[in-house]
Amino acid sequence: RDAECLDAVRQALARNLPDDVVRELKHRLVEQLIVCGDAEGTRRELEALTQTEGETFRVRLLQVDQYRLEGLPEKALEVMEQVFREARDPAEACFNRGVIYHDLGRYAEAVRDLERAVAAQPMNSSAHFKLSEAYRALERQDSAARHRAIADGINAKQLQIATLQKQISRDHADAAIPRQLAKLYRELGSEEAANAWEKRAESLERK
Structure with missing residues (x-):
């Protein structure tokens, strides 16, 4: 499915579309390359995007994901710290920084940020899962199990929703x-x- 999404974005970019639509699609292209794990393609397209747009907030967030994809969490954190105060959504910023702290093995700091994220976004299953992993690394097994159970419960409901939406189409x-x-x-x-x-x-x- 990820590869199909990537192909769809590329096909859309091949069409004659308004500049604002093309700009948005180029962001989507980089996002999909990251999802697909294509480090080389991500670097190439992100460099092109930076040349046309400059180092905007959105571009720098993509740089964070690029560095994580390339296994460079220190650089990812450096850029994340630069954009953290500019984030319109503090919870999302805390989640992203918490994930990087987890990558770096700085689990106490990861817990701090991820707790803030789940407090603001209690239905964010990814945040609960990462928080569970950070607690497990700190050998706080009860907290790890609690947040893993929450993440699993949210994912189960989302799967039920997807199943029911297919069913109602019939x-x-x-x-x-x-x-x-x-x-x-x-x-x-x-x-x-x-x-x-x-x-x-x-x-x-x-x-």
């Missing part, structure tokens, strides 16, 4: 499915999505 008239989806989204803290699915269930029940 069973359009079954009001029980949107009811289940509303319940799951509410448990994940997504009130807007939960309300939308509840309205759909009510609409089906009136028919």
